[in-house]
Amino acid sequence: MSGFPILSLMLAVPLIAALACLFLQAKAARSVALIATLVNLALGVVLWMNYDIGGAQWQFTERLEIFSGFSWALGIDGIALLLIMLSVFLMPICIGASHAIEKRVGEYMAAFLLVETLMLGVFMAQDIYLFYMFFEAGLIPMYLIIGIWGGADRIYASYKFFLYTLLGSVLMLVAMLWMVHTAGTTDVPTLMAYNFDSKAQTWLWLAFFASFAVKMPMWPVHTWLPAAHVQAPTAGSVILAGVLLKMGGYGFIRYALPMFPEASAYFAPLIWGLSMAAVVITSLIALVQSDMKKLIAYSSVAHMAIVTLGLFAFNVQGLEGSMMVMLSHGLVSGALFLCVGVIYDRLHTREISRYGGLAINMPRYALFFLLFTMASIGLPGTSGFVGEFLSLGGVYQISTWAAFVGTTGIILGAAYMLYLYRRVVFGEQKNADAAAMPDLYVRELLMVVPLALAVLWMGIYPESFIAPMRADIAALDARLARAKPAGDSAVTLGKAMPAQAQAAAHGGSH
Amino acid sequence: MDWSHSLRLIAPEETLSIAGLILLLIAAWGGDKASRLISILAVAALIGATALVAPALCSGAMGPDTSAFFGQIHADAFSSFGKILIYLSAAATLVVAPTFFDRFGAMRAEFPILVLFAALGSGLMVSAGDLVALYIGLEMNSLAAYVLAAFVRTDGRSAEAGLKYFVLGALASGILLFGMSLTYGFSGTTSFEGINAALSGGLSHGALFGVVFMLAGLAFKMSAVPFHMWTPDVYEGAPTPVTKFFATSGKVAAVGLTMRVMLEAFADQADAWRQIIVFIALASIVVGALGAIGQKNIKRLMAYSSINNVGFILVGLAAANVQGASAMLFYLVIYVAMTVAGFVTVLMLKDEAGNPVEDIASFAGLSRTRPGLALGLGLVMFSLAGIPPLFGFWGKFLVFRAAVDAGMMPLAAIGFAASVIGAFYYLKIVKVVYFDEPVDVIKGESDIWHKAILVVTCLFISPLGYLLSGWLQGLTDTAAAALFHAL
Numbered sequence: 003m004s005g006f007p008i009l010s011l012m013l014a015v016p017l018i019a020a021l022a023c024l025f026l027q028a029k030a031a032r033s034v035a036l037i038a039t040l041v042n043l044a045l046g047v048v049l050w051m052n053y054d055i056g057g058a059q060w061q062f063t064e065r066l067e068i069f070s071g072f073s074w075a076l077g078i079d080g081i082a083l084l085l086i087m088l089s090v091f092l093m094p095i096c097i098g099a100s101h102a103i104e105k106r107v108g109e110y111m112a113a114f115l116l117v118e119t120l121m122l123g124v125f126m127a128q129d130i131y132l133f134y135m136f137f138e139a140g141l142i143p144m145y146l147i148i149g150i151w152g153g154a155d156r157i158y159a160s161y162k163f164f165l166y167t168l169l170g171s172v173l174m175l176v177a178m179l180w181m182v183h184t185a186g187t188t189d190v191p192t193l194m195a196y197n198f199d200s201k202a203q204t205w206l207w208l209a210f211f212a213s214f215a216v217k218m219p220m221w222p223v224h225t226w227l228p229a230a231h232v233q234a235p236t237a238g239s240v241i242l243a244g245v246l247l248k249m250g251g252y253g254f255i256r257y258a259l260p261m262f263p264e265a266s267a268y269f270a271p272l273i274w275g276l277s278m279a280a281v282v283i284t285s286l287i288a289l290v291q292s293d294m295k296k297l298i299a300y301s302s303v304a305h306m307a308i309v310t311l312g313l314f315a316f317n318v319q320g321l322e323g324s325m326m327v328m329l330s331h332g333l334v335s336g337a338l339f340l341c342v343g344v345i346y347d348r349l350h351t352r353e354i355s356r357y358g359g360l361a362i363n364m365p366r367y368a369l370f371f372l373l374f375t376m377a378s379i380g381l382p383g384t385s386g387f388v389g390e391f392l393s394l395g396g397v398y399q400i401s402t403w404a405a406f407v408g409t410t411g412i413i414l415g416a417a418y419m420l421y422l423y424r425r426v427v428f429g430e431q432k433n434a435d436a437a438a439m440p441d442l443y444v445r446e447l448l449m450v451v452p453l454a455l456a457v458l459w460m461g462i463y464p465e466s467f468i469a470p471m472r473a474d475i476a477a478l479d480a481r482l483a484r485a486k487p488a489g490d491s492a493v494t495l496g497k498a499m500p501a502q503a504q505a506a507a508h509g510g511s512h
Numbered sequence: 513m514d515w516s517h518s519l520r521l522i523a524p525e526e527t528l529s530i531a532g533l534i535l536l537l538i539a540a541w542g543g544d545k546a547s548r549l550i551s552i553l554a555v556a557a558l559i560g561a562t563a564l565v566a567p568a569l570c571s572g573a574m575g576p577d578t579s580a581f582f583g584q585i586h587a588d589a590f591s592s593f594g595k596i597l598i599y600l601s602a603a604a605t606l607v608v609a610p611t612f613f614d615r616f617g618a619m620r621a622e623f624p625i626l627v628l629f630a631a632l633g634s635g636l637m638v639s640a641g642d643l644v645a646l647y648i649g650l651e652m653n654s655l656a657a658y659v660l661a662a663f664v665r666t667d668g669r670s671a672e673a674g675l676k677y678f679v680l681g682a683l684a685s686g687i688l689l690f691g692m693s694l695t696y697g698f699s700g701t702t703s704f705e706g707i708n709a710a711l712s713g714g715l716s717h718g719a720l721f722g723v724v725f726m727l728a729g730l731a732f733k734m735s736a737v738p739f740h741m742w743t744p745d746v747y748e749g750a751p752t753p754v755t756k757f758f759a760t761s762g763k764v765a766a767v768g769l770t771m772r773v774m775l776e777a778f779a780d781q782a783d784a785w786r787q788i789i790v791f792i793a794l795a796s797i798v799v800g801a802l803g804a805i806g807q808k809n810i811k812r813l814m815a816y817s818s819i820n821n822v823g824f825i826l827v828g829l830a831a832a833n834v835q836g837a838s839a840m841l842f843y844l845v846i847y848v849a850m851t852v853a854g855f856v857t858v859l860m861l862k863d864e865a866g867n868p869v870e871d872i873a874s875f876a877g878l879s880r881t882r883p884g885l886a887l888g889l890g891l892v893m894f895s896l897a898g899i900p901p902l903f904g905f906w907g908k909f910l911v912f913r914a915a916v917d918a919g920m921m922p923l924a925a926i927g928f929a930a931s932v933i934g935a936f937y938y939l940k941i942v943k944v945v946y947f948d949e950p951v952d953v954i955k956g957e958s959d960i961w962h963k964a965i966l967v968v969t970c971l972f973i974s975p976l977g978y979l980l981s982g983w984l985q986g987l988t989d990t991a992a993a994a995l996f997h998a999l
Contacts, residue, residue: 069978070985071910106880131909135900142894145939149947157947161939168899168935172928175909179916179924 007064009076009126012045012090013119020115028107032097035111039093039118046090053083055470059477060191063128072131072188080471081255081325082125085248088332089121091456092244095449096237099340102347103151103235110151113143114237121245125252128190130178137213137249138171144238144246152233159229166226170216177209181261193261194481200264207265210258218250220273220310221280224303231299232352236343239295243302244336251309251328255321259313260478263485266314270487273314274397278407280307285414289421294342294352297422298335301378304411305331311408312393316486320396321475322468326389329467330377330460334386337374337453341367344446345426348439354422359431364441368427370450375423377457379416385460400489518580521587524561524595528632531557532625539621547621551606554624558603558631561595568592569987574994583703584645585636589994593841593987594638594768597848601760602631604852607961608859609753615866618664618751626663627757630656634765640772643692643702650688650733653765654681657758661750673749680732680742688729694722695777704777715784723778723785727792730773733766736826737795740819744803747815752868755811756855759818760848767825767844771837774829775995782832789830790923796823797927801934809870810858813937814851817896820934821847827927828911831918837992839914842984843907846895846973850904853969854892860885860966862956869953872941877950885954886945888970895973897938898931903977 019038023031053061063077078086096114103110120143123136141164149160182188185196198206216223227247231239259266281304288300305327312324344367345360346352361368377384380391390412398405431437442450460467519526535550535557542549568578569592578588585591606624613619629652636649658681662674696702698719699710711719732739747755778785800820807813825847828840861869869875879886895904908931915924972980 068982070982071906071913109879135905138900138905142899145942146946149943157943160943160947161936164939165932165936169929169932172932173925176912176916176921176925176928179909179913180921183913183917 007076008045008049009062009064009078010074012042012049012086012122013076013126015042015045016093016115016118016122020112020119023108023112023115026108028104031108031111032100035097035115036094038115039090039097042118042122043090043094046087049078050083050087050470053078053080053470055080056473059474060128065128072129075128075132075189076126077128077191078126079474081252081474083470084325084329084467085125085245085252086122088248088329089118089125089245091452092240092332092336093118095336095340095453096240098445098449099237099240099343100235101445102343103237106150110147113147114241116143117147117241117246121241121249124249129188130182130190130193131188133190134171134175134178137253138168140246140249141167144242147238148230148234151235151238154233155229156233159226159233162226163230166223167213167216170213170223173209174213177206181206190256194256196261198262203262203265204268207258207262207269210253210262211269214250214253214258215276216250217253218247218306218310219303220276220307221283221303222276224280224284227303228296228299231302231339232293232295236339236346239299239339239343240336243298243339244332247302247306248328248332251306251313251324254310254313255324255478260481263482266482267316267485267487270314270316270400273310274401274404277307277311277314278404280304281408281411282414285411285418288418289414291418292354294354294422294426295339296352297354297418298338298342301415301418302331302335304415305335305378308390308393308408308411311397311404312389315393315396315400316479316482317396317399318475318479319392319399321478322471323389323392323394323396325471325475326385326460326464326467327393328389330385330389330457333453333456333460334374334377334384337370337450337457338378340446340449340453341371341374344442345439349436354425356433357426357436358429358433359437360427360439362431363437363439366442366447370442370454371427372423373454373457375419377461379419380412383458383461385457385464387461388464399491400487402491405491518585521578521580522585524564524599525632525635527561527564528557528628528635531560532628532632535625535628539625542621544619544621547619547623548610550621551610551624554628555603555606557628558599558606561635562599562603565592565595565599569596569991572990572994574997578994579641583705584642585639586641587639588997590771590991591635591639591768593991594764595635597764597844598631598634598638598761601764601848601852602627602634602757604965605753605757605761608756608856608965609751611959611962612751612753612859612868613664616664616666618666620663623660623663626656626660630660630757631761634761637765638768638772640769641704641776643696643704643707643777646769646773647689647692649765650769651685653762654685657681657762660754660757661746663754664751667749667751669749670751671749673746676742676749677746684729684732684739687725687732691722691725691727691729694718694725696722698722704772707777708779711778712780715781720784723781724788726773727770727785727788730766730770731792734763734770734822734826735766735815735819736792736822737799737819738792740796740799743819744807744812744815747818748809748811748870752811752855752859755814756852756859759814759851759855763818763822763851764844764848767822767840771829771840771995775832775837779996786830786832789826790920793823793826793830794923794926794930796820796826797930798823798933801930801937804934804937805940807937808872810861810872810875810941811870813872813941814854814858817854817934817938818851821896824908824911824927824931827923828914830920830923831914833914833918834989834992834996835917836911836914837995838985838988839907839910841988841991842910845984845988846903846907846977849969849972849977850892850895853888853966853973854896856962856966856969857885857889857892860956860958860962861954862958863953864955866956872944874951874953875941875944876948877952878945878954880950881952882954888966889945890942891970891973893938893941897935899935901975901978903973903975906978906981
């Protein structure tokens with residue numbers, strides 16, 4: 003496959019389809035969008051198949067010097083590969099979930115396909131300015147999606163989303179300008195290895211933090227997220243929670259951590275503090291929500307806080323765990339928003355109290371909803387467990403307090419998710435209209451079954467997902483080693499058994 | 513320095529002057545019936561003049577060979593760059609104007625000729641190498657501009673705009689002239705080269721006052737804060753094609769002139785005037801953005817947007833080096849394209865009877881009644897807001913990169929953060945056009961020329977524009993280098 007610009011192709015397919023959708027009627031636009039996203043999924047699978055685990059750090063690289071000041075440089079490592087897979091996997095499901103959209107379908111599909119191109123671009127870009135462009139440009143289609151197809155309070159939500167994220171990003175751009183001026187290159191791999199002056203790092207880190215913290219979103223700048231989620235259409239929520247939030251985490255892991263190791267260590271307590279606050283506060287807020295989407299939105303903030311805890315654990319477990327939480331959260335929160343969308347399409351309300359006893363009339367729905375609820379809580383065997391366990395285990399080595407408070411998030415998560423599930427699915431059928439809702443249609447099954455399978459796959463055999471990024475995480479860990487803060491957990495290694503005893507203990511199970 | 517060489521160097525100006533005089537004669541005999549013919553000929557003259565100045569830019573002309581009439585006029589790559597922008601946007605004005613004026617029956621034969629002379633004056637401004645040439649160019653431009661602002665005599669707003677522009681413009685010219693006389697008094701020469709040499713030992717108090725007063729006059733012409741007050745009123749009142757002309761040609765000329773004065777006459781005194789520019793730039797960005805938020809009229813909004821944009825352009829001037837100058841020129845190109853697209857859209861927004869609609873609330877739901885027009889407006893607004901991947905972003909990027917490279921981090925950080933305020937009101941237009949329920953006021957048909965210009969400019973500000981970035985960067989670098997080699 004060497005030399006074939008598969009990454010550019012993956013960017014071009016949705017872009018071309020987006021332009022086509024602008025000129026097409028509703029039905030044709032739906033088909034074009036679905037085909038384009040499926041083609042991209044197929045390309046993604048090809049990409050994964052051809053990704054050489056343990057090979058070069060940067061694969062499928064492309065470089066074209068067609069602009070002044072920056073270049074069209076693409077390339078992926080294992081971390082980017084997984085996030086790309088998550089995006090291309092969720093996109094066809096989003097298009098399928100947009101069944102209820104009836105106004106301006108062509109424009110809607112165009113906006114979604116454009117979002118796909120830009121998201122993929124963020125994960126693929128190897129030029130820091132190209133990255134910024136993709137990163138920022140995503141605002142335009144998301145602004146339109148929330149503003150045109152959102153619910154009642156959509157205007158406010160769209161402004162909040164746009165201006166919050168823009169303010170964060172422009173500060174990052176100033177920092178990027180300075181970095182490129184100092185390092186003399188826009189090439190991301192070179193910048194990742196460049197040692198900036200540790201005093202300057204502080205400022206640069208803060209600027210990047212301003213952007214990624216808003217995108218992530220971290221408490222207390224998370225307030226745009228519930229507003230945007232509640233107002234966005236189902237598919238918009240899926241993409242927002244599933245992939246767009248991951249751009250913040252990706253930003254930390256690709257830019258803030260490797261480029262500014264000293265500053266990252268210096269500010270780690272700040273991140274822990276904010277994450278701890280986020281876990282507890284947003285979980286408690288989620289507990290009292292009466293709106294299903296808002297509840298899941300707040301749970302996203304709590305999960306993202308586990309991600310930041312793991313990222314700033316400065317060890318392999320923490321980093322791998324964060325990546326796994328991001329992937330798992332992408333699947334699970336996307337699936338939960340789909341589940342909400344399914345019943346919203348039937349009853350047109352997100353009020354939890356309007357539902358109840360759905361297990362009676364929608365047994366299959368209840369099953370899948372339960373699976374995703376458990377995955378969100380982090381039950382072993384589901385995707386949520388692996389990541390949360392690893393990242394909390396990672397952070398324990400460096401800050402016991404952060405690990406302690408972070409773990410309460412799991413308990414609180416169980417509380418609000420089970421409470422939600424009980425109110426919606428169990429209990430009496432209080433409302434006749436809710437009791438009359440039909441079970442999942444085939445179209446809806448086609449969307450939730452792949453998600454359910456992926457959740458189980460990730461929970462039962464996470465090695466498939468950890469293997470591609472192992473070398474990259476190790477490289478990042480090695481880069482961070484020099485700045486690693488001392489841990490307070492005083493973990494001591496146990497005494498290793500003599501080799502013979504060990505072999506005996508395993509009892510020939512090899 | 514022989515006369516024939518000088519006369520050859522100012523061939524574009526000669527073309528325009530002679531064409532203007534001939535067209536005046538045609539107007540005298542043909543009357544208003546001939547206005548369409550005159551428009552066509554004027555556009556031809558402008559395009560001819562563009563063709564005449566283009567070689568200087570392509571060949572990167574700079575140095576003493578390009579200086580005509582003992583340094584009065586520099587026909588170098590920099591002035592060539594400015595003139596191409598000025599002439600082309602003047603031509604675009606003439607192309608879109610007739611449909612607008614015909615409706616009032618106000619299309620008069622003088623209009624194209626005035627635009628021609630205003631463009632000639634603007635061209636002189638960017639090529640001036642001497643205070644006298646500067647002032648002649650400026651007044652030639654202004655005189656024509658005052659008349660143009662008041663061109664629709666039956667419209668009270670237009671007359672008001674003309675009068676306000678004239679009174680305040682005369683005041684600003686006076687301030688500028690006062691600054692020039694101080695500069696002359698303390699340096700003993702009117703040539704930029706001589707001034708720079710005379711002040712090389714440092715600025716005396718008198719010369720410093722000269723710089724400040726000259727900057728005040730120039731800030732007025734650029735509509736930079738705190739001398740911006742006239743802009744919203746004039747932009748709103750003047751006929752829309754004229755507003756477009758002010759916002760494009762006028763702006764290029766004023767910015768180009770400021771660059772000439774600051775980077776040639778006071779080139780070695782950058783430390784003295786940099787703080788003034790930094791203040792003007794930041795104040796323009798903030799005031800332009802805040803002022804625009806409350807506006808209900810699209811032309812007033814565009815006026816505040818132009819104040820805002822001047823602020824961004826001046827960030828490049830604060831860097832006071834070749835990179836900064838090059839970034840300013842690049843920004844100007846993109847700004848002209850965005851402004852042309854913006855005003856052409858405004859011209860196309862007409863109700864059923866063909867009357868222009870300027871009230872922003874009337875654009876509600878435009879995306880459903882006129883999707884093409886709405887897309888154009890949306891692109892312009894996102895581009896003006898500087899959201900990548902639209903080309904408007906690249907202009908901002910370049911000026912701030914120049915500022916960062918020159919070590920002015922706080923300026924870049926504050927300026928960029930303030931650009932978020934600007935994004936708010938651009939988003940408001942997008943919101944009205946895309947999110948609100950249609951009111952279906954906009955029904956008027958537009959002619960093919962408007963559409964053509966809109967499509968070309970929108971393609972330029974779309975991400976496709978980046979494909980031209982390498983080529984344009986080469987041109988702006990050449991032009992900026994010429995500016996620094998003019999001495």
